[in-house]
Amino acid sequence: MxxxxxxxxxxxxxxxxxxxxxxxxxxxxxxxxxxxxxxxxxxxxxxxxxxxxxxxxxxxxxxxxxxxxxxxxxxxxxxxxxxxxxxxxxxxxxxxxxxxxxxxxxxxxxxxxxxxxxxxxHNRRWDSDFLTLQQVIATGELGHIVHFESHFDRYRPQVRARWREQAGAGSGLWYDLGAHLIDQVLQILGMPETIALDLAAQRQGAATDDWFHAVLRYGQSRCILHGSALVAVPAPRFTVHGSLGSFTKLGLDPQEDHLKSGIRPPAPGWGEDPLTATLSVWRDGVCRTRELTCIAGDYPAYYSAVRDAICGLGPNPVTADEGIAVMGLLELGLQSARAGQVLSTSPSLPRPGSN
The missing domain is CATH 3.40.50.720 (NAD(P)-binding Rossmann-like Domain)
Incomplete structure (x- = not known):
């Protein structure tokens, strides 16, 4: 520095x-x-x-x-x-x-x-569960990924008087939470071949979408991105199935709740997730299941990397190209929802991730 x-x-x-x-x-x-x-x-x-x-x-x-x-x-x-x-x-x-x-x-x-x-x-690249899932996939223990399901479920039945929940360009849950889920899956699976998005405004008085369900196609593999404001008992945050095993994780990364409560990094134990992930792997006809302690989440790592990039000491942690790829899928998803059609992604979009 x-x-x-x-x-x-x-x-x-x-x-x-x-x-x-x-x-x-x-x-x-x-x-x-x-x-x-x-x-x-x-x-x-x-x-x-x-x-x-x-x-x-x-x-x-x-x-x-x-x-x-x-x-x-x-x-x-x-x-x-x-x-x-x-x-x-x-x-x-x-x-x-x-x-x-x-x-x-x-x-x-x-x-x-x-x-x-x-x-x-795109701070949720540094979520505890996402970092852990990335590491598990990198080991090859899951084999070829055939089903990737990512949920961001909350129970917020009251529509609040804030811009995110009012009608207008860039409002709604798809642009708010869908952006996180898209960025994460692009880092693991890369750009999909197609997207099909369904949107709904389910809460009484909702002025914009508060529920979304997107299906992304990668050959014969499928990715589901789902978000809702009316889920009292959330589904797993991640459910990932591969040719050799499965990964599941309940609960959200704790860093947002810590920040909301006034806890600031670098507090002791920052980013440590109290909930474990479950990894089940088939070997020799036997399924072996174990609990995984998640890697600690690290939102400050984003700004540390920005600092280093400005000083010429490292790469930009989230480039404009990567932001453009997310925007391309957000926009194409809206077109899909309005037309009620499965739409193909454009070859002109940047292709982040491993696919």
């Missing part, structure tokens, strides 16, 4: 307060310097030494800022990221990257022209 990087955040809503600010402060070599907010008292209550600017433009004009983080409503990602890049800043954009594939590609072009780092905050 050659210097401390000054970091600024646009806005101080849920994502900034819960995720980005605590993670940035917990990473050596990053200094949370300024936040743009219309409510300076709210910022100062948590971070008394951080400067507060009234507008994003004021924030971007600060010459000392190296990195700008944009965890704002989805439809503002594109214009704010363009402004930050034009001001010569490196940029982290919260997921989903943008609300359209065209916007994502435009940002990639402008970041390249400005020679600035552009990264997407």
């Amino acid at each position: 050659t210097k401390t990087l000054n970091v600024a955040i646009v806005g101080y809503g849920f994502a900034s307060k819960t995720f980005h600010a605590p993670l940035i402060v917990g990473v050596p070599g990053l200094q949370l310097t300024a936040i743009a907010s219309s409510d300076p008292a709210k910022v100062k209550a948590d971070w008394p030494d951080v400067a507060v600017d009234a507008t994003p433009a004021d924030l971007f004009a600060r010459p000392e800022i190296d990195l700008v983080v944009i965890p704002t409503p989805n439809d503002s990602h594109f214009p704010l990221a363009r402004m930050a890049l034009a001001a010569g800043k490196h940029v982290v954009v919260d997921k989903p990257f943008t609300v359209t594939l065209a916007e994502a590609r435009c940002l990639q072009t402008e970041a390249a022209a400005a020679s600035r780092l552009l990264s997407v905050f």
